[in-house]
Amino acid sequence: MENKWHEALNTLFPAAEDVPENIRLAAPINQKHILVNGEIREWSGPFHTVYSPMYLKDENGENKPLLIGSYPLATEKEANEALDAAVSAYDSGRGEWPAMSVHARIKCLEDFTKKMISKREEIVKLIVWEISKSIPDAEKEFDRTVEYIYGTINAVKKLNNSSMLFTIEQGFIGQTKKVPHGVVLCMGPFNYPLNETFTTLIPALIMGNTILFKPPKHGTLLFEPLLEAFKEAFPKGVVNTIYGRGRDTVPVLMKSGKVDVIALIGSSKVADSLKKMHPKSNRLKAVLGLDAKNAAIILEDADIELAVKESIAGTLSFNGQRCTALKILFVHASIVNKFNQRLAEEVEKLTVGMPWTKGVAITPLAEPDKPAYHDQCLDDAVAHGAKVINHESGGGNSYLSLMKPAIVFPVNDQMKLYREEQFGPVIPIVPFISLETPVEYVINSPYGQQVSIFSNDANAISLLIDKLASQVGRINLNAQCQRSPDTFPFNGRKDSAEGTLSIDEALNAFSVDSVVVTKQNAQNQQILENILSGKKSTRLSTNVLF
Ligand code: G3H
Numbered sequence: 001m002e003n004k005w006h007e008a009l010n011t012l013f014p015a016a017e018d019v020p021e022n023i024r025l026a027a028p029i030n031q032k033h034i035l036v037n038g039e040i041r042e043w044s045g046p047f048h049t050v051y052s053p054m055y056l057k058d059e060n061g062e063n064k065p066l067l068i069g070s071y072p073l074a075t076e077k078e079a080n081e082a083l084d085a086a087v088s089a090y091d092s093g094r095g096e097w098p099a100m101s102v103h104a105r106i107k108c109l110e111d112f113t114k115k116m117i118s119k120r121e122e123i124v125k126l127i128v129w130e131i132s133k134s135i136p137d138a139e140k141e142f143d144r145t146v147e148y149i150y151g152t153i154n155a156v157k158k159l160n161n162s163s164m165l166f167t168i169e170q171g172f173i174g175q176t177k178k179v180p181h182g183v184v185l186c187m188g189p190f191n192y193p194l195n196e197t198f199t200t201l202i203p204a205l206i207m208g209n210t211i212l213f214k215p216p217k218h219g220t221l222l223f224e225p226l227l228e229a230f231k232e233a234f235p236k237g238v239v240n241t242i243y244g245r246g247r248d249t250v251p252v253l254m255k256s257g258k259v260d261v262i263a264l265i266g267s268s269k270v271a272d273s274l275k276k277m278h279p280k281s282n283r284l285k286a287v288l289g290l291d292a293k294n295a296a297i298i299l300e301d302a303d304i305e306l307a308v309k310e311s312i313a314g315t316l317s318f319n320g321q322r323c324t325a326l327k328i329l330f331v332h333a334s335i336v337n338k339f340n341q342r343l344a345e346e347v348e349k350l351t352v353g354m355p356w357t358k359g360v361a362i363t364p365l366a367e368p369d370k371p372a373y374h375d376q377c378l379d380d381a382v383a384h385g386a387k388v389i390n391h392e393s394g395g396g397n398s399y400l401s402l403m404k405p406a407i408v409f410p411v412n413d414q415m416k417l418y419r420e421e422q423f424g425p426v427i428p429i430v431p432f433i434s435l436e437t438p439v440e441y442v443i444n445s446p447y448g449q450q451v452s453i454f455s456n457d458a459n460a461i462s463l464l465i466d467k468l469a470s471q472v473g474r475i476n477l478n479a480q481c482q483r484s485p486d487t488f489p490f491n492g493r494k495d496s497a498e499g500t501l502s503i504d505e506a507l508n509a510f511s512v513d514s515v516v517v518t519k520q521n522a523q524n525q526q527i528l529e530n531i532l533s534g535k536k537s538t539r540l541s542t543n544v545l546f
Pocket of ligand 1: 484
């Protein structure tokens with residue numbers, strides 16, 4: 001071992017018998033099926049082997065990578081088959097699913113959700129093994145997703161009921177309702193593989209679109225228990241899986257010009273390149289959650305204890321692997337020493353361990369190349385004059401996939417950590433004197449998701465709010481950055497997002513207004529009355545949903 005911290009981290013990787021029984025995987029999940037056109041087809045091609053970010057000690061005490069399963073490495077051929085299935089299930093809006101009443105679609109989604117709930121234990125276990133999320137956080141991700149689905153069902157009913165009315169204006173009678181776009185390609189991120197994927201997939205589905213669903217690279221196996229539920233709950237071709245490497249399967253979908261909406265929670269670089277592949281740029285709609293470098297601005301009068309507590313939650317929840325994480329802290333020079341000292345004391349108290357370790361805060365990193373990247377960031381910061389201020393207590397040391405959080409100070413504009421989204425347990429701190437420093441940082445940043453302000457000074461807070469409201473989607477006062485509650489709008493400016501995803505807004509993002517209008521005269525009124533009283537049309541209707 002290079003040093004005592006590596007040795008300490010090494011001891012945290014368990015032997016097989018140390019893993020609590022309730023979280024053990026009975027056997028690797030070798031997923032051999034893909035869901036296309038309502039069929040669960042056996043896959044006979046190559047597979048991607050999946051290793052957990054957690055290592056297990058063998059009988060000699062050596063840490064060994066842990067194989068937890070495999071999934072199909074599908075190709076362009078299967079991607080095209082899935083695309084054909086989704087296009088034909090949509091059938092230019094005449095397919096069974098888009099033409100179905102909202103009430104009937106809700107019934108299908110409720111059926112799916114019941115089936116999904118029955119798989120909670122399996123899915124939570126797979127979240128834990130695939131991305132090393134702590135058990136309570138994995139459970140929270142599952143439960144939050146179920147709540148999101150039920151919230152979406154209520155929102156759809158509300159939307160349906162509020163769009164029953166006819167507007168009479170300037171001699172016209174019209175009714176406006178939301179109708180689906182067509183085929184939606186949904187791609188979620190590894191850090192909230194279930195929740196963030198479903199925050200686009202579920203609203204897209206309930207609005208009547210048909211779905212091409214590509215699971216994230218890390219966090220794929222956890223969808224295996226849901227394939228049967230997708231197949232049984234929805235008509236054929238409504239949900240189709242795209243397994244395999246994104247670079248092998250997604251370009252062909254985009255280049256076909258048949259994808260109507262791309263829903264991606266991922267990087268702006270990928271979103272940019274995929275959008276450019278689509279031959280009909282006006283047809284393609286995009287719902288995107290992308291990069292972020294959220295800043296906290298901690299003013300001289302801030303409550304330091306509160307700022308420390310929220311900064312720890314903001315920078316280190318799920319090891320800092322949240323798009324909404326605080327990724328840089330600007331702290332007023334007059335309080336920065338006190339703040340750093342308290343932050344280091346509190347960071348030292350955090351438990352590093354495995355997802356089942358009691359009270360664990362820091363778990364193995366999900367992306368294999370991340371510890372090496374963080375080392376580069378730390379070396380670069382040190383070369384430009386910063387220190388890892390909690391170095392004495394191991395900050396910045398990593399061993400295999402485990403890393404002790406690093407607090408880096410003073411960070412300046414020469415450093416990678418000033419610009420790059422570290423997406424890990426590294427806390428860059430920039431001291432400032434003039435408020436213009438953090439304001440200019442946010443203005444000049446290519447990203448604009450959220451910001452946190454810590455202060456009790458109403459004048460200073462107001463000044464910052466007014467300067468930053470045009471730069472970010474959400475301003476948090478005396479609180480960390482976060483997406484929740486899911487009823488609040490979640491969006492971003494610049495390269496951070498396209499579209500808004502609250503429970504209500506997501507329904508708008510995956511649908512478009514359809515207006516049916518006629519001139520107000522006796523003959524047309526009679527026609528409308530015939531259609532409505534005879535319940536002849538699904539689109540032109542006044543069915544109330546309870
Ligand atoms: O990475 C983004 C997730 O949606 C996190 O949600 O900010 O409410 O914890 P949250």
